[in-house]
Amino acid sequence: MATAKSKKKSNTSKEDLLHYYREMLLIRRFEEKAGQLYGMGLIGGFCHLYIGQEAVVVGLEAAAEEGDKRVTSYRDHGHMLAAGMDPKGVMAELTGREGGYSKGKGGSMHMFSVEKHFYGGHGIVAAQVPIGTGLAFADKYNENGRVTFTYFGDGAVNQGQVYEAFNMASLWKLPVIYVIENNQYAMGTSVGRSSSTPEFYTRGEAFGIPGEAVDGMDVLAVKEAGERAIAHCREGNGPYILEMKTYRYRGHSMSDPAKYRTREEVQKVRETQDAIEHVRELLLQGKHADEDELKAIDKEIKAIVNEAADFARESPEPSLDELWTDIYA
């Protein structure tokens, strides 16, 4: 697990801290609501919640600039919210409604927003890694100075196509940041049981790709690491690996029996490492906000999420004509 969190971050402004708090809280409340709607049968199929890992996407988005791209796996709700996609459109896609980002045809695992430079939402473990590398290829081809955040987990990191992508990205110096979200479990298999070398940040060494391990539960550490990675890419040095040591509180998907880890393990991380609690403490200790102000934010976020849930319930199912559209241009 990660090292102790940054306690003294006097140089982080109140506005920034409040922004991180708000963003992370939005993801957590959104995911809790999604879990609730799943339980009510309003969301079907597979649904993978991001609760616990919020600091990773919020920290990296804080380092990104307009026009930078991102692509991830099927545990994608947090990435979409952090990229600025509308919670209503995301939630309505989860419920399979017309108002969803893919008009209800993609679902939880397959969502996109060209406007927000979010390129999916991919359901096949590690498929997004060469895809993100290709997005970076396009940016280099177009000489536009953009970078692509390519997120994948500690399960995907053992897929062959990851290394095919690493090789080409390094060979052609593509501006891609590989963000390995190591939440320690690939579905039910722990890193120790799946990976011969658990230091994933070193997995690019054979290809000459630098990497670093980051406390993925500390949004400030994530942002700083993101800035280093972005600078490396924008200067034309090719890819960079960030291994985010993080933790997922919920099961792999909604139907996870959780036999592979103890309740105590989860509880301990929640109590000692929680990313949102960390920022909350920084805000209170630094006297940037008092309990009442934070409560007001909580309320505000709750309202956004409830609005999204209402929209997702009320948005009609797609018309049957939609079955036959969007297959060909």
Add this chain to the structure above:
Amino acid sequence: MATEILMPALSPTMEEGTLAKWNVKEGDTVSAGDVIAEIETDKATMEFEAVDEGTLGKILIAEGTEGVKVNTPIAVLIEEGESAEDAAASVEKAHAGTHEQGAGHPAPSKVVDEAGPGGQAPAPAVPDDPEIPEGTKMREMTVREALRDAMAEEMRADERVFLMGEEVAEYQGAYKVSQGLLDEFGAKRVIDTPITEHGFTGLSTGAAMGGLRPIVEFMTFNFAMQAIDQIINTAAKTRYMSGGQMSVPVVFRGASGAAARVAAQHSQDYAAWYAHIPGLHVAMPYSAADAKGLLKTAIRGETPVIFLENELLYGHSFEVPELDDFAIPFGKARIWREGSDVTLVSFGIGMEYTLKAAEKLAEDGVSAEVIDLRTLRPMDTAAVIKSVKKTNRCVTVEEGWPVGSIGNHISAVLMQEAFDWLDAPVINVTGKDVPMPYAANLEKHALTSVEEVLEAVRLVTYR
């Protein structure tokens, strides 16, 4: 004892080549491993090394000679004390004999066989094409050149188009299809990849999502099986999964189907595999004109395209219209021959069997209508139905496996939409339901043949 030096086969499909240059002259001493000549085929220029040592007694084929058949003696090596002239004479005499008997030097595998495709027989005349204005000048070119021209023209027209694949740049293409493109467009747009099909297929798909228009060359489509997840799960489905927000305009092209003696892992026809997938377009041209016109359309479109070529067809020549902008729409079959007794439906290399069969049938007084589907998705089933309503009989021809074949699909469509017009069951002539064997005789038998097409026509016409 004199040793013959024979014209070598430099690839599985080579039948003949040009003896471009002799690096040695008569009287020179030659050691094993010396580069003695340069041989040029339509695919590549290769150095030819001596395997024996001796003195080059006599050059039998002068440099610059074109169309030298594989296994033709091109020179004679002599040992000390031998006369060059005697050695040459004895070689020529020996060869005259073997040629007549057809023994000694077996014909290279299945090619140059009346019953099969391949060979360099003049291509059949391309029928009048309503898409080509009257009076258009035609130029004869190979399928290989037509594909190259299509890519070059589209790359000139659109900066976003680039070519990526194994050996497409410096090597000039494993099958020489991309010849000259690196010189014209540079390394930014003609990109040699590592041998990493899954990786570069995913990468090109991502590049297409990022706004570029990749052309991906698979050296052959057999290797695309390493990448089929990215083709189907990402390229084909993203438009649908994104509710129409995002297109993946990528062209996956390369050789599919049997070549010559490359056996099970390198010889399969992917037409039916990819035609199954909604979200893809699938083209499988036969003629050079169609190869050019369809590839241009493929590159311009928003849809991911599987463009299935054939190694044996690359070197075949056809008339191609000299038009500034010759693009052929997908989903429109070409009628190669009009006829009234039976409809023959094929595509790609299957057209070789089909056209030869139609010619024989004509000699026997049977009038066959020949339809080249050209694209399998979308598929011009309307053209087939229309024809069958006239002929009342149908035979489909393809090299792929019989189960779940393109022919099966056409049969089903005809049963549903032209049942009352059918006077006989539709017969699907296909490759055999076996992995491709290596042995020459078995390979020939595993594919289909003109004779099988003729037999199917006999059955449906009850003759």
